Amino acid sequence: MKKSYSLSVTALLSVSLMLSACGGNNNNGGNASPADSSAPASSAPASSAAASESAAPADNGGSGEKVNLSFWTLFDGGDGANMQALVDEFNKTHPDIQVKNTKLVWGEYYTKLITAVGNGTGPDVGISHTSRLPDLIDQGVVTSYDDVSQDAGVDWSTFNQNLLNATVVDGEHYAVPIDTHPFIMYYNKKLLKDAGLLGDDGKPAMEQSADGFIKFLDALKAKLPAKTTPFALSNSNDDPYRLWWALYSQLGGNDVVADDLKTAAVDADKGAKAADYIQKLYTNGYIKKNDPDFYKNFQSGTAAIMMTGVWATGTWESTKGLEFGAMPIPKIFDQPATWGDSHTIILPTTKANDPAKRKAAAIFANWIADNGQIWAKAGHIPSKPSVLEKEEFKALPYRSDYASVADTVKFSKPSTKVWQIRDNSSFKFLNEVWAGKMTPADAMAKMQEATQKILNE
């Protein structure tokens, strides 16, 4: 009896040692990533073949020799399926260029990309968010398109200039933007209708002003059934931060970093005004306190409005019985503006920096941007205005309701520390404001101090 116990103890010991060794999960929870739309895999590349062929440059790669490109992406769910459809379609229509799509996990993508490029095993083509570009450029991970863009037939003037400008650093084009995924507003048509707040045009009956939005929420709160949330929003990190960024920019706030990218420049008055407005949304009970899952709250039809990135469109569409609408963030203050970021295609530094491959990669990147109607299925806004005119894009519901936002997205300045400032300063102090534990003015002072500290490092 005793012997068998000590045996089992030893066995358990070794098992638990093994178990404790395999816990490497880096999920930081929440809806941090624009790559997490969970629409069902739509595999068919649609009937766009004919249309896209005409848009593709006639000369495929030039020399007639076959070029193989490795392509790293960070998309999963609906995004992943759409990108795969695009790659398949490209391979079919470009016999000279074959692209192999490797899907990596979003949470580890940038670390893997940087290390792989560092030791010379990186891909020929990759994806980067616009906000990540400055850091990648600084580390020497990405190269400029300027030597190949002309040969490859990339016409920079065909892009939405607001999106494009955010990817130009020191006058050089480092990325081909393929979309923008701004922060927008969704509303539940049924709940709004029952509350008498849906206009005849199917849009919320709301005056677009600071008081107007509050009045709208007040009316919702009064008329909605019990246990229904007027406004679904998380209580920390990304989404309330994006709302703050939108309102701060609407007030004329211009990033938290000065143009020299070395000095912290939180506009304390504007920042505090925006934060105060949002804090009241929490304290006055429009937003459910510490909502554990605000996506689910909206998805299950128990919240009247919600705000998040456009990537949610695909998810709502595939939700049975959810009658929803999409619109830009209301103009609460002086000028329309919202938070947003873009997915772009980059040319990572490779050992050989082979011109033929680089040219082929540029052709590929441009083709993806030209065929944004497939990419738009997940909800993103295409980066080329000409795509917005395509019939296939117009046939997609909802997208046209918010496509105009592309012009008013306020991108962050090309600081190499964008993500660090966001994670280690803005999130941190604004979260305290939302929890009612810090005044907006204090938070701005602390953000200024912390941002400067990060910039100094």
Next chain:
Amino acid sequence: MRMNKMRADVLALLFLLPFLAVYGLFTIWPMVKGVQMTFYKWTLIKKMKYVGWDNYSKMFHDQEVWAAIWHSAIFVILTTPTMIVLAILLAMIANRKSRLQKLYRSVFFLPSVLSVAVASYLGLFVFQPYNGFVNTLLHLIRLLPENREIFWLTELSLSWIALTLITLWWTVGFNFILYLSAMQDIPDEIVEAAKLDGASDSVIFWKITLPYLTPITKTIAMLQIISSFKVFLQIYIITGGGPLDKTRPIIQLIYQTGFRKNDLGYAATMSYMLFVILLVLSAIQYFINNRKGANA
């Protein structure tokens, strides 16, 4: 004779070689490399720059580092004694002769087979407001009014409690097994003799059971302190170090500095500080154990 011994040594070395090679390459060499890193500004791919003792002097003045070490220490203080008491209690329950003995054993041990991510997400769901298990239960037994919620994961002191409870539930099984096997090793004759002499259950517990458990308790305490000091993933998943970084343990800070801020040199410096702390703790414990061991 001497030749034989040498041959045996060489032979032993030969057998050890495969292990030593792997051990040296993947454990010793990275450790040496780690020391080198502490003297450099070291990113993932950029050329590194020698900075001398800069990382060290920066660390000693860095409030964030000391705060994070303190948070790890809080976690140690919260989990170690509670873990020991809970493990002994569970072992006593499972050690009693009863028809449910087997059930107890498996139920108490079961959570230990979960990986940290699974345990943490379960914890998240259990403690989340509105539809989490704990709040729903409190509503059900009317300890908590219908219209009020307890925010376990966003209030600082409550989040420490939640983290402690989740960790205890998840890891107590292993210590429970250690105690159970130690209790099985207590000779039946002694307990029987005590019973014949009319000793009560509590006397048996304090005078016989507990003294017999002392050696294993020392071991468990040491393992527990070291592993609690290295806490990272459950906190990272459950509170993310919040609110306001006030539950962020030192390993999370090291991870963020190294892989988010891309400052591997500084992260390595902090890792070595943690290494030294653990070394000192183990040494203290070793000496205490040895002195007491001599008396026993």
